[in-house]
Amino acid sequence: MICRALIASLALAGCSPALADHDVATSPPAVPSADLPPLFAAEVEHARAFVDGMMAQGVVVPVPTDPGGGYTHEQHKRNYKAIYLGGQLYRVTGEQAYADYVRDILLAYAKLYPTLGDHPAKANQNPGRLFWQVLNDAVWLVHAVQGYGDIRDTLRGADRQLIDDQVFRRAAQFLSVDSRATFDRIHNHATWAAAGVGMTGYLLGDEDLVERALMGSDKSGKTGFLRQTELLFSPDGYYTEGPYYQRYALMPFMVFADAIAKNDPKRRIFQRRDGILLKALNTTIQLTYGGYFFPFNDALRDKSLNTDELYHGVAIAYAETGDPGLLDIARSQGRTILTDDGLKLSRDLAAGKAKPFPFRSLLLSDGPEGGQGAVAILRHGQGASQMALVAKNTSQGMGHGHFDKLSWQFYDKGHEIVSDYGAARFLNIVAKEGGRYLPENESWAKQTVAHNALVINGESHFGGDQKLADLHAPQQLYFDASADLQISTATIDSAYPEHGVTMTRTLALLDVAGLDAPVVIDVLNASGDSSLTYDLPLHYSGQIMETGFPISRYLTERPVLGDANGYQHIWVDGTATPTADNAFMTWILGGRFYTYRFVPQNDLKVILGESGANDPNFNLRREPMIIQRKTDGRDVSFVSLLEPHGLYDGAAEQTVGSRSQIASLRHETHDGYDIVIVETKSGAKTALALSYDSDPAKTHNAKIDGHDVRWTGFAARIALNGESN
Amino acid sequence: MICRALIASLALAGCSPALADHDVATSPPAVPSADLPPLFAAEVEHARAFVDGMMAQGVVVPVPTDPGGGYTHEQHKRNYKAIYLGGQLYRVTGEQAYADYVRDILLAYAKLYPTLGDHPAKANQNPGRLFWQVLNDAVWLVHAVQGYGDIRDTLRGADRQLIDDQVFRRAAQFLSVDSRATFDRIHNHATWAAAGVGMTGYLLGDEDLVERALMGSDKSGKTGFLRQTELLFSPDGYYTEGPYYQRYALMPFMVFADAIAKNDPKRRIFQRRDGILLKALNTTIQLTYGGYFFPFNDALRDKSLNTDELYHGVAIAYAETGDPGLLDIARSQGRTILTDDGLKLSRDLAAGKAKPFPFRSLLLSDGPEGGQGAVAILRHGQGASQMALVAKNTSQGMGHGHFDKLSWQFYDKGHEIVSDYGAARFLNIVAKEGGRYLPENESWAKQTVAHNALVINGESHFGGDQKLADLHAPQQLYFDASADLQISTATIDSAYPEHGVTMTRTLALLDVAGLDAPVVIDVLNASGDSSLTYDLPLHYSGQIMETGFPISRYLTERPVLGDANGYQHIWVDGTATPTADNAFMTWILGGRFYTYRFVPQNDLKVILGESGANDPNFNLRREPMIIQRKTDGRDVSFVSLLEPHGLYDGAAEQTVGSRSQIASLRHETHDGYDIVIVETKSGAKTALALSYDSDPAKTHNAKIDGHDVRWTGFAARIALNGESN
Numbered sequence A, B: 001m002i003c004r005a006l007i008a009s010l011a012l013a014g015c016s017p018a019l020a021d022h023d024v025a026t027s028p029p030a031v032p033s034a035d036l037p038p039l040f041a042a043e044v045e046h047a048r049a050f051v052d053g054m055m056a057q058g059v060v061v062p063v064p065t066d067p068g069g070g071y072t073h074e075q076h077k078r079n080y081k082a083i084y085l086g087g088q089l090y091r092v093t094g095e096q097a098y099a100d101y102v103r104d105i106l107l108a109y110a111k112l113y114p115t116l117g118d119h120p121a122k123a124n125q126n127p128g129r130l131f132w133q134v135l136n137d138a139v140w141l142v143h144a145v146q147g148y149g150d151i152r153d154t155l156r157g158a159d160r161q162l163i164d165d166q167v168f169r170r171a172a173q174f175l176s177v178d179s180r181a182t183f184d185r186i187h188n189h190a191t192w193a194a195a196g197v198g199m200t201g202y203l204l205g206d207e208d209l210v211e212r213a214l215m216g217s218d219k220s221g222k223t224g225f226l227r228q229t230e231l232l233f234s235p236d237g238y239y240t241e242g243p244y245y246q247r248y249a250l251m252p253f254m255v256f257a258d259a260i261a262k263n264d265p266k267r268r269i270f271q272r273r274d275g276i277l278l279k280a281l282n283t284t285i286q287l288t289y290g291g292y293f294f295p296f297n298d299a300l301r302d303k304s305l306n307t308d309e310l311y312h313g314v315a316i317a318y319a320e321t322g323d324p325g326l327l328d329i330a331r332s333q334g335r336t337i338l339t340d341d342g343l344k345l346s347r348d349l350a351a352g353k354a355k356p357f358p359f360r361s362l363l364l365s366d367g368p369e370g371g372q373g374a375v376a377i378l379r380h381g382q383g384a385s386q387m388a389l390v391a392k393n394t395s396q397g398m399g400h401g402h403f404d405k406l407s408w409q410f411y412d413k414g415h416e417i418v419s420d421y422g423a424a425r426f427l428n429i430v431a432k433e434g435g436r437y438l439p440e441n442e443s444w445a446k447q448t449v450a451h452n453a454l455v456i457n458g459e460s461h462f463g464g465d466q467k468l469a470d471l472h473a474p475q476q477l478y479f480d481a482s483a484d485l486q487i488s489t490a491t492i493d494s495a496y497p498e499h500g501v502t503m504t505r506t507l508a509l510l511d512v513a514g515l516d517a518p519v520v521i522d523v524l525n526a527s528g529d530s531s532l533t534y535d536l537p538l539h540y541s542g543q544i545m546e547t548g549f550p551i552s553r554y555l556t557e558r559p560v561l562g563d564a565n566g567y568q569h570i571w572v573d574g575t576a577t578p579t580a581d582n583a584f585m586t587w588i589l590g591g592r593f594y595t596y597r598f599v600p601q602n603d604l605k606v607i608l609g610e611s612g613a614n615d616p617n618f619n620l621r622r623e624p625m626i627i628q629r630k631t632d633g634r635d636v637s638f639v640s641l642l643e644p645h646g647l648y649d650g651a652a653e654q655t656v657g658s659r660s661q662i663a664s665l666r667h668e669t670h671d672g673y674d675i676v677i678v679e680t681k682s683g684a685k686t687a688l689a690l691s692y693d694s695d696p697a698k699t700h701n702a703k704i705d706g707h708d709v710r711w712t713g714f715a716a717r718i719a720l721n722g723e724s725n
């Protein structure tokens, strides 16, 4: 049995051999503040600032009346934070005032709680007691039970009994019995409830509560926390709603698992399912660039690793694994938690044990069995200037999912170059629909045309029907992350069922002979059962430096591209019909140039546009895009290339390589193979050959520019005239 | 006589009592690299990287053929940098290879130079020899003579004679005699020429060259360097072209003055005209926010203190003054120069002597006598979150000036909130007109409507005529920087001579009782001789959160506002007719909210727009603006307020104060006084009273809201119901 006792947050029961209630008040083992490592000491000061402020206001436990954002709602949130941090401060500092304050708040709750029924502002089938929805009550309990655990041993028996019975047993009963509908879901809300109930069980020595939390209210194991760990993450630790919600979902998993590990070490919770919870934490971090989460699905773009959920997750995972990369993350966060895990992490960070977190190329399968698509992340280089290509081949991801099958993003030198809009929402800003999702989240942000994804006949994937979308997922055909060719291929044949469309997309980072950085290659083949219109948008960040093709511009009036499915939000800046030798466009962002180049299909038209039309309340950001439009097509191939090049340093007045180094981009097809040939201005030719044959040993050959070339497996990079050029 | 000999860059002659030529080779006093302070040691490595690279390519001194940006142009630029740094590296390291390389390049120039006539790519009346324009030849000489000075003592007599005569005497002759038209101007180009010629004179012991440099080619003192120090800067050290060009102009002044101080200390060059050169350096730094120059006039917005000119200026000024604030600037630059000044600065920085540079509120007069307007800078707070209001009441500033009389900018929390477009130019980017100023610099960036300045009848100030504009300047009426009211008032009656318009504008930072930050108050009175249309634009950065007034929006097609004087570049998003109780708009930028509020005059219309129309080559940035339009007016008053408020932290999911705390803004006039009354939602009333009477002792009174209020002097802040609210 493991027993970390330095700061035994929630290890009260865990340090004795059985689940037994304690009856003796003990003095907490306060750590002399001079011995605290800097990160932890700073965290103590953060907590003091908050709790001291709360103590100055006295105990304020109002009768619940207001919905989210209202006064009683916010006060009960402040209270759980005060209970949680107050308990921890008592543990760390030994200052009795903190213990007394936590006790006094909880005694006030002991008076209030028995008087409560459904919250008067309930808005759905799952009302809370203290809050308008049961989720908030669960979050309250998860925090309060931890703070209570830190001071419970110091209480007189009568106070302890009162708080045990009138607050925590009642709250656990409410969540696990009265709110069984939520409790027994396989859903993140149920994870919060299970965590609260289970941690209450550990603290009170109530095995029944613990069993219900772990195995579901009927203890069958069909629901409950353990089942949730099996169904809510893919085998690679990916959470189907996407990175933004993965961050949020992770919190109760990690906190409750930490409590299980300390109280019930024989359950080996962190080893379950091949270490799924630690994998999920690691995956959450991998789903970031420059500290910010990939913003796909409903995501606020300013959400980073600097968030409470990840302070917990990193500290708990580090205590389990000792992974020095997590210390690197903690250093960039500059925050931790006031538990023994946070102390261990802070000490090791101060001891210089951190190593760079290994952001790397990887494939993250989606779905409980890993069979519902994947996210492919291709990275090149290290540190802040790392390049990252993200191919989003996941399933829909439920109500917060976007209709963006086979979409992608690209990052370079610290910037998002090919972008994802994220959610249309200004969190907590009253003037913006009270901080809720905006109407434009449905009409723009979720629509296919708002993504770097193929749109057919101007309609979004699955006709914009989420229930239909949830039934289907892309299939990841291939993934490889070799040094000179990193590549992902996926396909889906269900996004446009009424047109019988199959779309297969390859995204690759290809080393091109003679260039200083890899280029992105994008090969998208689609075929339908009739003549269709195919739109392939690219949403980029930056200002246009030049276009190879002449543009018919709308200079003095600006029309709108369409009237539905997101098209009503696109201003048209101009249209063009590029030819093979001029089909490129260069923009600048963050001191680097990017040239997007494509192979013009017959009758290909290009539309340059910007988001922001039909936006009465200025809810949208205005961002540029280029759309390749192929009309009257049945079998189409969009072959495109994105080339980062050069340098612009305005401070030093230095500009180099502002023009593309590529002379041509060609696409050839041979017996179902796709061959993409990139020729640089210095004459070096590099090809990407795709057989789409997953047999790694099978040899393929094709004639390119008069040469017989040969490769094995699904895909290969071929230097057509030697590497020396 | 001062003789700093540690690294005696260009002090060769200055260390002996007379201007005498040296004939003995001496071993340089190399400093052991272990003794070099970190900043200087890093600079040595920077220089080594460049010069070693050049040495690896050998001596390449091509016959001049190309214009700016072409190969021979760039190669001669690389060469002067190699001569300059190579000499310094020899001084610092004692490594003979550097001296030999500098000698070999200069011997190649000694062969080339006598063969040269006018540059074949000359484009104007001032052709160079090595470069297409004489300015570049002067810059070449300023650098080369310094590098030569570092190695000259090591040369055999024959080599020295050859280089003296065939390179430096010829170059000095070319600049000061053959190019007399440039040399005798009162202009920055002449400063470069004077510096090159004068420093050559010091090195060769040629008093005639020194005299010509200091006193002009006829040695009368009517032109030349000393006269330039009197005419090119205002008494406050402001350079009339603006901060961007001030930075550039400063370089030859500081470098040559440093040489004068070391060779001719009795001239007391740094004490001349009340220390004008050191004042100019300090002023250059004061003309920044967050390290970036205020971008008014033709300015590239990405130009910061991190530039070669300021590395020189800061090191030279620090050696003169020992001002610890300059060490703070050097620390943020992370760069210095390889002279004894740079070494002293680096040592003192390493010794911890730096103190924060005192960015402060100040008034900088414009014009040689200080009588041609001014820049008023009002700052509040310290460090990165400092607030700064810049009122641009300067003269036109010659060909790079913009028609922006009485315009302003506002910075807060590290961001430019009320913005100046700067120049329309992408420096050195070939695809953008070869990197030159773009057509849109004339058609948009210079026009009045592109600024936060009053436009009358849709025409720019002075009808867009620079020669006319150069004849007139605003008059600064008042400036005060008290704690609770910082204020600037200026007037101009010459910007619209054909309409007889006088414009008087007051910009202030006013402490409002009950608010956590000052607000900006803007009072602009204008009167013409007939009925006119007045447009007052505000160019802001951020996304609209709400407008108090309903807007008639252009949702599905976007018209252009006008057809000339910049109006052709404005897309119209909507129009509105606000009333007194709803005339406000709130936007967000950088986690802070900003509410712009104004007093609607009769028939006031508001236009919401964005730059970017009629821009065929995507040369413009697309930035929002709001325009107050008053038609059929003769005497008009625009009274506006900008209120920073609240906080948005997306990472912490925290939003506070997203709505304005102000209930009303009113404007009253009494006997020529302007009274602006701000009332907060909590009922506190604060007034700004303007008498426009510059007698500081004179008392004024007015009735406001039934109360008699009384103040003395030009302007006053008055708390109408006590500070306690």
Ligand SMILES: [Zn+2]
Residues within 6 Å of the ligand: A295, A296, A297, A298, A402, A404, A420, A421, A422, A445, A446, A451
């Ligand atoms: Zn999306």
Ligand SMILES: [Zn+2]
Residues within 6 Å of the ligand: B295, B296, B297, B298, B402, B404, B420, B421, B422, B445, B446, B451
């Ligand atoms: Zn300007």
